[in-house]
Structure formats: structure tokens, C-alpha cells
Amino acid sequence: xxxxLVLVQNKSLINKVKEVEKATFLFPLxxxxxxxxxxxxxxxxxxxxxxxxxxxxxxxxxxxxxxEEFLNFPKNIKGIVFEDLxxxxxxxxxxxTKILWQNHLSASYExxxxxxxxxxxxxxSTDITYDEVKETVENTTKPLVLPVLGxxxxxxxxxxxxxxxxxxxxxxxxxxNTIKEEVLKDEFKIYENSYGTQLxxxxxxxxxxxxxxxxxxxxxxxxxxxDEDVISFLKNEELTVETFDGFLNKKTIYKxxxxx
Numbered sequence: 701x702x703x704x705l706v707l708v709q710n711k712s713l714i715n716k717v718k719e720v721e722k723a724t725f726l727f728p729l730x731x732x733x734x735x736x737x738x739x740x741x742x743x744x745x746x747x748x749x750x751x752x753x754x755x756x757x758x759x760x761x762x763x764x765x766x767x768e769e770f771l772n773f774p775k776n777i778k779g780i781v782f783e784d785l786x787x788x789x790x791x792x793x794x795x796x797t798k799i800l801w802q803n804h805l806s807a808s809y810e811x812x813x814x815x816x817x818x819x820x821x822x823x824x825s826t827d828i829t830y831d832e833v834k835e836t837v838e839n840t841t842k843p844l845v846l847p848v849l850g851x852x853x854x855x856x857x858x859x860x861x862x863x864x865x866x867x868x869x870x871x872x873x874x875x876x877n878t879i880k881e882e883v884l885k886d887e888f889k890i891y892e893n894s895y896g897t898q899l900x901x902x903x904x905x906x907x908x909x910x911x912x913x914x915x916x917x918x919x920x921x922x923x924x925x926x927d928e929d930v931i932s933f934l935k936n937e938e939l940t941v942e943t944f945d946g947f948l949n950k951k952t953i954y955k956x957x958x959x960x
Contacts, residue, residue: 705751705781705845705917706930709738713927714748721934724917725750726781732756732766734856735891735898736923737876746774754782755801756895757858766790781823788818799823799845799916803853807832809839816842821916826852826905830948833910843916848907849933850921851889851900852946861897862890876924878902889924900924906943908933 704723708714717723727745728736732754745752756762763786770790779797780787791798800806800815801823812822823845824833837844862875876891879899887902904925911918922930929939 706920707922709922728753734896746776749776751779758784809836812840837913845917846910846915848918852905855899858896862892903944905946
């Protein structure tokens with residue numbers, strides 16, 4: 701079985717991946733994805749027999765337009781990765797693999813199992829430790845999707861944050877860009893399209909140690925990642941940029957200063 705799910709930002713990556721590893725490909729759907737400079741029409745995705753990504757939070761009008769798009773759902777689409785639970789109602793009768801990706805909400809096996817009553821798999825959060833991932837994998841009712849490479853999504857807003865900043869401060873900040881948070885001095889990649897703005901942590905996440913666990917897929921998010929580094933990762937080689945392992949060895953528990 702193809703164990704890697706690789707998000708596509710350029711079609712040149714597809715043949716490069718196929719030369720070294722079997723993989724399933726995930727394409728951000730045009731009009732329904734946020735945070736990806738390159739998106740694809742449904743008919744483009746069909747030719748690859750791939751998965752589609754819908755990660756927008758949808759309003760009623762968007763749900764209805766997506767429903768129209770799915771009226772002639774391509775038979776060659778294998779699955780869908782989505783964030784908005786409203787999408788589940790649209791695709792529940794399609795014979796495709798349904799994967800829920802709500803990064804900050806899939807942080808325990810209890811919450812994951814609740815979702816698995818309705819979907820085929822869930823993308824495990826990048827906010828939890830190695831031991832918590834292990835506990836989740838061992839106690840869920842279906843195989844999960846484990847993120848193993850990519851710039852991790854931190855925040856999504858339906859607001860046009862770069863455009864609003866430029867208008868308010870009469871600046872010309874480019875899109876995409878890298879910004880620095882002034883308290884902890886952390887840097888983030890930021891990308892805006894007409895549907896909102898996505899922030900990613902500026903260090904490349906390398907979670908290859910999670911490949912010790914059985915999974916439905918090991919997920920590679922190639923946005924802002926070079927083809928060279930994706931291929932090096934698949935070959936288990938060192939990458940050309942600095943990486944970190946996220947929260948795998950660092951709990952996200954902090955005690956605030958001050959107070960008794």
C-alpha cells in the first residue's frame with residue numbers, strides 16, 4: 701500500500717516522488733483551500749487518481765457551491781481531506797476515503813475516536829508529544845494519518861491580514877512573507893489568498909520518528925518545501941534547511957508568571 705500522502709504544490713514533484721517511493725498525492729482544491737499558493741481544479745486532480753484538500757471554513761454559500769461542484773464527482777478521485785465538518789454531509793455517500801484534518805482539535809485518542817465514528821481517518825495534531833502520539837495511535841479504532849514533514853500550520857483566519865496591514869500602515873509587505881512575533885521572537889511564514897490567511901511555523905518540521913508507528917498515511921506537506929528536500933526525506937537523507945521536531949519532545953504546558 702502507498703504509505704505516503706504527499707501534498708502537491710507543483711506537478712514536477714509527482715514524477716520525482718514516483719522514482720523513489722510509492723505515494724498518494726493530495727491536491728488543494730481551487731476555491732476551497734487556504735494557505736497554498738498553488739491550487740488545482742477538480743478536473744486536473746482527476747487525472748492523477750488522487751485526493752483533494754478542502755481546508756477552508758465554509759459558509760452556507762460556499763457549501764452550496766461545493767455541492768454543485770460535486771454533482772459530477774470524478775470517479776477517479778480516491779479521497780478527500782477536509783477541515784469543515786459541513787463537508788462530511790456533502791461526501792458521506794461517496795465511496796471515497798474521508799480524512800478529517802483539524803490540527804488543533806485532534807490532540808487525544810478520545811477526541812479522535814469521536815470523529816472516527818463518521819470518517820475513515822483523522823490527521824493527528826502536531827501540537828502533541830511523541831508519547832501522546834503513541835498513546836493516540838494505540839487507542840484509536842482506525843488507522844490514522846501522521847504528519848512527518850512540512851511547515852506546520854499555526855493559525856488560519858478568514859481575514860486578509862497582509863492586505864489589511866498594507867492598507868492600514870501604507871506598506872507593501874509581499875505575499876507570501878516571513879514575519880516575526882515580537883514577544884518570543886518566533887518567525888512564521890504567512891500566505892494570504894482571497895479566502896483568508898494562513899500562518900506556518902518558520903522551521904521545517906521533521907517528524908520521521910513517527911514512522912515507527914503504523915498509520916494509514918505518513919503525510920508530507922510540501923508547501924514552501926523544495927522538491928529536493930521532499931526527495932531527500934523520502935530517501936531518509938539530511939535536508940538542506942534547518943529542521944525541528946515540533947512538540948514531539950516538548951509539552952505545550954506552561955505556567956504563567958505572576959499571581960499567587
